[in-house]
Structures are given as structure tokens and as C-alpha cells.
Amino acid sequence: QVQLQESGPGLVKPSQTLSLTCTVSGGSISSGGDYWSWIRQHPGKGLEWIGYIHYRGTTYYNPSLKSLVTISVDTSKNQFSLKLSSVTAADTAVYYCARFAITAAMAFDIWGQGTMVTVSS
């Protein structure tokens, strides 16, 4: 079955760019109409949708983050990535990648285990 795994630095300095990659295994990122998502959870807080991408490159972003976020896809590596620029301590969170099954469920049906990113000097 499809599995997702996040990877990237656990520590980022303020004002720098946070970069994470999600590797999809057990299935092709290019199959179907699914969207590939990033969601974060601040410590002790709720979930926040960051955005998602279709394998053909169509993206949708949370308006509150849109100017700082870029989500991209690399179908040859079966991966998609998140870049969040000009980070501050407020961007410290667990970052999850997830599949949005737009045709099967209109929901985030498969999640990665999450990766903690701390923004600190």
C-alpha cells in the first residue's frame, strides 16, 4: 500500500528557508487524480493545511502562507517537496505530508509519520 515519508533538516535558522521532501512508496505519485499535501501542527496545537500539488503541477496554498510557500513535485523520484521561506519561531511545528484522495474520499487518507522542525538560531 502507499506509504509516505518526510525528510529534511530538523533545525532551521530564522529568516532561512525550510525545505522538506516527501517520498511516496508503494504507488506512483503520477497515478490518478490525487493531490499531495503538506500539513503542519504547532506544538500542542491543532492541524494547519499548508497546501497541495497535483503531479501535473497544479498547486493550491493556504492564503495565510501563500506568499512564503512553494510546493513542487518530482515524478521521476516519486517525491514532492515543501519550501517555506523567511521562517520564524512561529514556524516551529511537526510537518506532515499526506495524500489527498480527491476521487476516492475527498480527504487526507494517507499520512507520513511527520517530522519535527525547529526554527532557532
Added chain:
Amino acid sequence: QSALTQPASVSGSPGQSITISCTGTSSDVGAYNYVSWYQEHPGKAPKLMIYEVSNRPSGVSNRFSGSKSGNTASLTISGLQAEDEADYYCCSYTRSTTYVFGTGTKVTVL
């Protein structure tokens, strides 16, 4: 976009039923039947429990059910079990073609 409103905590005894509400607006919960619910145990990734208001993914217990009325969606857990103790989040598609999550509810099994 503001987070959907959920009660901070709900509790119940084993075997009882509990209901978690998720209140939004006519621009999100009330606009579409695209409400989903997620269960999150400490240190674990969220798990999809309900999609499109009332549908259960394969493998999810039929003790979990969902419904919606107007701008409020609800998740009901019947026959409460110790393993149901977790945080629960609702999520809705919005008219802005974005997604908004709820504030989260901590379920405690007494």
C-alpha cells in the same frame, strides 16, 4: 480563514456514546459535504476516520459515525473503548478552494 470550532474536551465511560461537534460557516461546513474527521494518538500521525460527512474508510470501526446539519458537523463514537482516547479533528473544504481544520477535541475515556 478561521479554524472550525470544536469542544476542547469530551469524556465518557466505556460503552457509552459521545458526540463531538464541529461548527463552521456557510462558506465551509455548510457549503459542501466534504467534512472529514481524523483521530490522533499522541506521537502518531492523524488517521482518517470519516470522509464526506458520513463515510467510513475500510478498516474503521462502525462505532464511528458522522453527520451534518447546517453549519455543524458531528462525529459520534458509540460503545466507547479505551483505545478511542485520542484527539479528534474535523476538516472541511471551503469556498476559497482551501481546507480548514477544527480546533481539536480531546476525548477521555473515564
